[in-house]
Amino acid sequence: MRLLVTGTQGQVARAMIERGAATGVAVETLGRPAYDLLEPSGIAQAIGAACADVVVNAAAYTAVDKAESEPDLAMRVNRDGAGAIAQAAAKRGLPVIQLSTDYVFDGTLERPYREDDPVAPINVYGGAKLAGERAVAAANPTHVVLRTAWVYSPFGANFVKTMLRLGETRAAVNVVADQWGSPTSALDIADAVLAIARRLRAAPRDPSLYGVFHLVGSGEATWADFAKAIFSEAERYGRKPVGVVPIATSDYPTLARRPANSRLDTAKLQKIYGIRLPDWRASLAPCVARLLGR
Ligand SMILES: NC(=O)c1ccc[n+]([C@@H]2O[C@H](COP(=O)([O-])OP(=O)(O)OC[C@H]3O[C@@H](n4cnc5c(N)ncnc54)[C@H](OP(=O)(O)O)[C@@H]3O)[C@@H](O)[C@H]2O)c1
Numbered sequence: 001m002r003l004l005v006t007g008t009q010g011q012v013a014r015a016m017i018e019r020g021a022a023t024g025v026a027v028e029t030l031g032r033p034a035y036d037l038l039e040p041s042g043i044a045q046a047i048g049a050a051c052a053d054v055v056v057n058a059a060a061y062t063a064v065d066k067a068e069s070e071p072d073l074a075m076r077v078n079r080d081g082a083g084a085i086a087q088a089a090a091k092r093g094l095p096v097i098q099l100s101t102d103y104v105f106d107g108t109l110e111r112p113y114r115e116d117d118p119v120a121p122i123n124v125y126g127g128a129k130l131a132g133e134r135a136v137a138a139a140n141p142t143h144v145v146l147r148t149a150w151v152y153s154p155f156g157a158n159f160v161k162t163m164l165r166l167g168e169t170r171a172a173v174n175v176v177a178d179q180w181g182s183p184t185s186a187l188d189i190a191d192a193v194l195a196i197a198r199r200l201r202a203a204p205r206d207p208s209l210y211g212v213f214h215l216v217g218s219g220e221a222t223w224a225d226f227a228k229a230i231f232s233e234a235e236r237y238g239r240k241p242v243g244v245v246p247i248a249t250s251d252y253p254t255l256a257r258r259p260a261n262s263r264l265d266t267a268k269l270q271k272i273y274g275i276r277l278p279d280w281r282a283s284l285a286p287c288v289a290r291l292l293g294r
Pocket residue numbers: 007008009010011012013031032035036037038057058059060061062077099100101102129147148149150151152156157
């Protein structure tokens with residue numbers, strides 16, 4: 001099986017490269033500067049010329065706060081770029097897997113969000129990603145939209161790496177304790193994407209395989225819970241204990257609003273694909289081990 005993945009340095013793209021190599025799947029990445037979602041014709045040409053089985057759009061404008069002042073750029077990348085990739089895949093008769101986000105929801109529901117719950121983004125990034133979901137669906141009937149959340153990995157910039165960096169110099173860190181979600185390992189996402197791609201290749205005409213699915217780590221946490229678990233794991237590698245002071249979202253103002261409830265119900269993915277990601281704590285341990293292990 002051969003996958004074409006956008007983004008070379010992104011967390012999910014790097015995880016796809018690593019897990020593809022480990023499982024004998026050829027993963028070719030299309031990244032900047034040669035391939036830019038702002039100029040999607042180059043990527044479309046590459047999709048047209050490649051001999052891939054599935055196209056995965058893992059590249060995106062992901063600067064959530066900066067997006068508030070760059071809405072046009074966020075739309076061009078996350079809506080127009082995503083749509084162009086899905087269309088290029090459709091022209092070749094290939095399915096597309098599009099990564100999306102919990103930020104399509106406003107977070108006011110008091111249970112984990114299901115795929116068909118009403119969307120209502122509360123920030124520019126979420127609006128652009130939702131527009132991307134719609135552009136992908138319009139361009140390519142064989143699409144799988146995977147909404148994920150709170151992604152971390154040994155690669156790139158993420159909450160785990162930020163906490164480990166802060167913990168080097170601080171005895172305690174203030175962390176938001178009134179937003180709920182499910183920390184999700186990019187390596188687990190990559191394994192799920194590979195399993196989904198295999199199914200799409202094996203049964204391309206099965207309509208139940210297409211549509212929107214939620215894909216997050218099992219279990220739930222607040223950012224403060226997540227931070228506590230990170231510092232606790234870090235102690236195994238000789239790091240000194242770091243306190244976590246729970247604070248409210250209102251005590252940590254950001255340019256973009258975040259949903260209070262980012263929990264996603266993953267029952268549909270489990271039912272259709274038989275995929276359930278490991279508990280987030282189980283996947284956090286090897287990530288911290290890679291970052292701090294000697
Ligand atoms: N991170 C999260 O917590 C989170 C949560 C929910 C959903 N998601 C979604 O999951 C997917 C993967 O996220 P991630 O964490 O892997 O993101 P990431 O680490 O921020 O990587 C984003 C990738 O997109 C690329 N990119 C950005 N603008 C581009 C452009 N104009 N042209 C081509 N490539 C461009 C970046 O390229 P450079 O390397 O050149 O900068 C980078 O490789 C995205 O769709 C994201 O929206 C992420």
